[in-house]
Amino acid sequence: MTAQSNADTAQPKSRPGPSITHLRLENGMDVVVIPDRRAPVVTHMVWYRNGAADDPPLKSGIAHFLEHLMFKGTKRHPQGEFSQLVADLGGQENAFTGHDYTAYFQRVPREHLATVMEYETDRMTNLVLTDEVVTPERDVVLEERRMRTDSDPSAELSEAVQSALFAHHPYGTPIIGWEHEIETLGREDALAYYQRFYTPENAILVVAGDVEPQDVERLARETYGMVPARGAAPERRRPQEPVSRAHRLVTLADPKVEQATLERVYIVPSVRTAAPGESEALEVMAHLLGGGQTSALYKRLVLDRKLAVGAGAYYLGSSLDATRLWVYGVPAPGVSLQDFDAAIDAALAEFIDTRPSEKDFVRAKTRLVADAVYAQDSQVALARWYGAALATGETIEEVTGWANRIEAVTIDDVVGVARKWLDKRRAVTGFLQPEAQA
Amino acid sequence: MSDLFPIPEISRAATVQTIRSPGGVEAWLVEDYAVPLVAAQFAFRGGASQDAASAPGLATLLAGLLDEGAGPYDSAGFHEAIDDLAVHMHFSADRDYAAGHFQTLSKNLDAAFELMRLAVCEARLEQASIERVTAQLVASLRRELKDPDAVASRTFRAAAFANHPYGRATRGEIETMPALTRASLLDMRDRMFARDNLIVAVVGAIDAATLGAQLDRVFGALPEKSRLDPVAPVEIGGLGSRIVATVDVPQATIRFGRAGLDRNDPDFVAGIVVNHILGGGAFTARLFREVREKRGLAYSVYSHLQNYDRAAMLLGGTSTKNERAAESLAVIEEQIRDLAENGPTEDELAKARKFLIGSYALRFDTSTKIAGNLLHLQLEGRTPSYLDDRNRLVAAVTLDDAKRAARRLFGDGELLVTVAGKPVGM
Numbered sequence: 001m002t003a004q005s006n007a008d009t010a011q012p013k014s015r016p017g018p019s020i021t022h023l024r025l026e027n028g029m030d031v032v033v034i035p036d037r038r039a040p041v042v043t044h045m046v047w048y049r050n051g052a053a054d055d056p057p058l059k060s061g062i063a064h065f066l067e068h069l070m071f072k073g074t075k076r077h078p079q080g081e082f083s084q085l086v087a088d089l090g091g092q093e094n095a096f097t098g099h100d101y102t103a104y105f106q107r108v109p110r111e112h113l114a115t116v117m118e119y120e121t122d123r124m125t126n127l128v129l130t131d132e133v134v135t136p137e138r139d140v141v142l143e144e145r146r147m148r149t150d151s152d153p154s155a156e157l158s159e160a161v162q163s164a165l166f167a168h169h170p171y172g173t174p175i176i177g178w179e180h181e182i183e184t185l186g187r188e189d190a191l192a193y194y195q196r197f198y199t200p201e202n203a204i205l206v207v208a209g210d211v212e213p214q215d216v217e218r219l220a221r222e223t224y225g226m227v228p229a230r231g232a233a234p235e236r237r238r239p240q241e242p243v244s245r246a247h248r249l250v251t252l253a254d255p256k257v258e259q260a261t262l263e264r265v266y267i268v269p270s271v272r273t274a275a276p277g278e279s280e281a282l283e284v285m286a287h288l289l290g291g292g293q294t295s296a297l298y299k300r301l302v303l304d305r306k307l308a309v310g311a312g313a314y315y316l317g318s319s320l321d322a323t324r325l326w327v328y329g330v331p332a333p334g335v336s337l338q339d340f341d342a343a344i345d346a347a348l349a350e351f352i353d354t355r356p357s358e359k360d361f362v363r364a365k366t367r368l369v370a371d372a373v374y375a376q377d378s379q380v381a382l383a384r385w386y387g388a389a390l391a392t393g394e395t396i397e398e399v400t401g402w403a404n405r406i407e408a409v410t411i412d413d414v415v416g417v418a419r420k421w422l423d424k425r426r427a428v429t430g431f432l433q434p435e436a437q438a
Numbered sequence: 439m440s441d442l443f444p445i446p447e448i449s450r451a452a453t454v455q456t457i458r459s460p461g462g463v464e465a466w467l468v469e470d471y472a473v474p475l476v477a478a479q480f481a482f483r484g485g486a487s488q489d490a491a492s493a494p495g496l497a498t499l500l501a502g503l504l505d506e507g508a509g510p511y512d513s514a515g516f517h518e519a520i521d522d523l524a525v526h527m528h529f530s531a532d533r534d535y536a537a538g539h540f541q542t543l544s545k546n547l548d549a550a551f552e553l554m555r556l557a558v559c560e561a562r563l564e565q566a567s568i569e570r571v572t573a574q575l576v577a578s579l580r581r582e583l584k585d586p587d588a589v590a591s592r593t594f595r596a597a598a599f600a601n602h603p604y605g606r607a608t609r610g611e612i613e614t615m616p617a618l619t620r621a622s623l624l625d626m627r628d629r630m631f632a633r634d635n636l637i638v639a640v641v642g643a644i645d646a647a648t649l650g651a652q653l654d655r656v657f658g659a660l661p662e663k664s665r666l667d668p669v670a671p672v673e674i675g676g677l678g679s680r681i682v683a684t685v686d687v688p689q690a691t692i693r694f695g696r697a698g699l700d701r702n703d704p705d706f707v708a709g710i711v712v713n714h715i716l717g718g719g720a721f722t723a724r725l726f727r728e729v730r731e732k733r734g735l736a737y738s739v740y741s742h743l744q745n746y747d748r749a750a751m752l753l754g755g756t757s758t759k760n761e762r763a764a765e766s767l768a769v770i771e772e773q774i775r776d777l778a779e780n781g782p783t784e785d786e787l788a789k790a791r792k793f794l795i796g797s798y799a800l801r802f803d804t805s806t807k808i809a810g811n812l813l814h815l816q817l818e819g820r821t822p823s824y825l826d827d828r829n830r831l832v833a834a835v836t837l838d839d840a841k842r843a844a845r846r847l848f849g850d851g852e853l854l855v856t857v858a859g860k861p862v863g864m
Contacts, residue, residue, distance in 0.1 A: 090796015
């Protein structure tokens with residue numbers, strides 16, 4: 001078994017922060033170790049480079065459903081045994097599914113790392129599913145959907161906005177799936193999906209905590225390293241979104257809505273798809289536009305024109321394919337959504353045409369760079385940051401160099417991306433409105 | 439029993455310094471230089487329990503205004519000053535206290551504490567800011583007016599604590615919020631922000647002497663004595679009733695509860711163990727297994743012990759499709775009855791103790807979480823030694839203790855139940 005260590009190149013010497021170890025097992029599984037020696041605790045995560053956007057046609061929700069079913073046990077460790085083990089250790093466990101990844105984690109005292117690695121390795125290949133456990137779990141997922149989406153008009157609107165935004169790319173399908181397709185998912189679907197995606201080449205181990213990198217490496221070889229290689233990771237080819245030429249308006253009016261709100265979502269490049277520096281410029285631009293109460297939108301719409309009680313924007317950089325920038329607002333009493341929408345258009349036009357002041361620009365970068373320091377306070381946050389980045393095709397060097405690249409963004413870069421990407425033809429606007437206004 | 443559970447030799451209590459500044463402000467401090475950050479949390483006892491019956495939401499509004507302009511800064515200027523330093527600062531009000539949450543890079547320590555002083559001592563509370571923040575709070579209340587979770591909770595609170603401050607809406611009511619005045623905000627600040635009801639916890643890259651000087655800067659000028667209205671102790675009411683609030687959604691959101699155990703009750707720790715067995719936050723709890731895993735009735739089902747200063751409750755909830763709401767509730771009630779009559783098994787008890795002992799460490803893994811826990815221990819009237827005693831107390835819970843606590847906690851099984859949705863057969 002050979003392993004490459006990139007530890008020395010991962011960290012620019014000038015920056016504080018943990019020194020990250022990254023290596024790859026012979027069977028293709030990535031291993032990342034993040035030291036955090038403040039407590040005798042370890043966070044153990046396995047990320048798979050597949051998520052809801054990899055669901056096969058007619059099987060929306062299968063990535064998320066399988067995530068639930070991964071707790072149903074194996075031949076060696078029947079249902080409940082892994083969870084009971086983690087509970088006996090006083091640990092925490094859970095899992096989550098995104099459009100680009102699925103991840104499982106446990107947090108346990110450091111001396112039990114080897115045990116959770118052994119269990120997680122076991123369920124990478126030995127999952128046992130019977131209809132007896134699959135059927136009630138499908139009901140659980142349907143209840144999850146009812147709870148998160150179907151009982152909440154604002155969640156229903158967001159779902160409708162996303163599906164309008166992506167005419168072709170599977171980011172338009174909700175992670176949890178469409179109800180009528182979840183209802184048809186069964187044991188065979190789950191196993192077929194599991195066999196296709198749950199392979200060492202497709203997996204990333206992230207361990208953060210009070211551990212020595214060489215110990216994690218040894219344990220990884222003894223556990224995950226024993227899983228036979230399949231030859232190659234599954235190919236990640238999704239239908240790509242064509243250039244959008246038409247702005248779309250989605251309206252949801254419901255008697256349960258008492259407060260109107262507006263969201264507008266633009267398709268923009270992600271860290272992975274952007275030209276060099278463009279994603280970082282989008283990050284700074286989104287912060288200047290809508291990050292908190294010093295932002296352009298808040299000042300213009302809430303403080304100056306008093307047309308809104310709240311307004312902001314944010315950018316989701318970590319994404320395998322082209323991603324999204326959100327603009328949102330809550331209109332002041334008596335302001336119709338139509339007038340509010342026009343006011344947002346005007347505020348955006350002004351933002352695009354006005355060069356940010358040096359002071360505002362420096363402030364935005366200061367806040368973003370500080371967030372990278374604040375993240376070091378939480379080993380879970382760090383583990384999630386690195387895991388999500390690697391699962392969406394970024395490298396360790398790209399993550400550790402993020403703050404330096406933010407520092408390098410210029411005002412011209414920000415002006416450039418605002419002009420280029422805040423193009424309404426690439427956006428969907430969603431109105432959530434009380435029924436009386438409809 | 440305690441020999442079955444090796445207690446770690448590391449003393450968490452020993453990491454806590456109880457300091458007293460030159461000016462007499464007390465705080466709990468954990469020095470830690472691993473990350474160049476300082477987290478501070480503080481609280482003034484009082485909170486929303488001090489809102490007048492006719493003016494709920496006043497404490498929340500006051501908390502929301504502290505960073506909306508202070509000293510030389512107007513609202514925009516103050517937020518710019520906060521962002522220039524990349525400080526995290528926000529304020530909130532709970533039923534029994536108003537709290538400040540604060541985090542800074544250690545290189546900006548001095549300037550950041552000055553901003554905290556301005557917020558605590560010199561918030562302007564200008565009329566324009568009052569109107570703006572009120573409008574924001576009203577908008578958030580409107581957004582959740584027909585949200586099933588919020589409806590079930592609101593209905594529960596009103597039925598459980600009728601005619602008591604705990605029955606009021608901490609974040610106010612849409613109808614009465616706009617009538618709150620600057621004079622009432624100033625009065626509440628004068629009554630609540632005082633040295634004798636201040637609690638402080640700090641974690642991070644700061645030593646006791648430096649912190650002492652900063653505490654004197656931020657809190658030194660506050661009046662010595664608070665003037666709080668007494669809050670009467672109260673028992674949860676409405677047991678045995680089921681209240682349905684109709685919301686047109688496919689799912690019924692259920693809240694249930696009954697009396698809990700006082701924090702100082704000798705059976706309190708046994709109560710924590712028994713609640714963990716019923717509905718604690720692990721995939722091994724009875725409610726998780728019976729409601730979710732076996733029957734697929736719900737995604738989320740839980741119970742916990744909720745203690746306010748003047749009330750103790752067992753609270754729980756779930757969300758299940760309308761057609762199966764009655765079944766879900768029946769399963770929950772059966773588990774509660776069974777635990778009341780038979781108590782947990784020795785095996786359940788052993789597993790719960792193990793979980794609670796082992797998981798305590800995970801509450802202390804970030805500086806903000808440590809500061810939050812140290813703040814709450816002080817609010818509960820504990821000393822730092824509780825950080826070590828707590829696991830010993832859990833380890834010492836016997837099966838007899840657990841059965842007695844289960845009988846007291848679950849008693850006759852009578853619950854107050856509120857439901858938001860369109861439940862069938864309830």
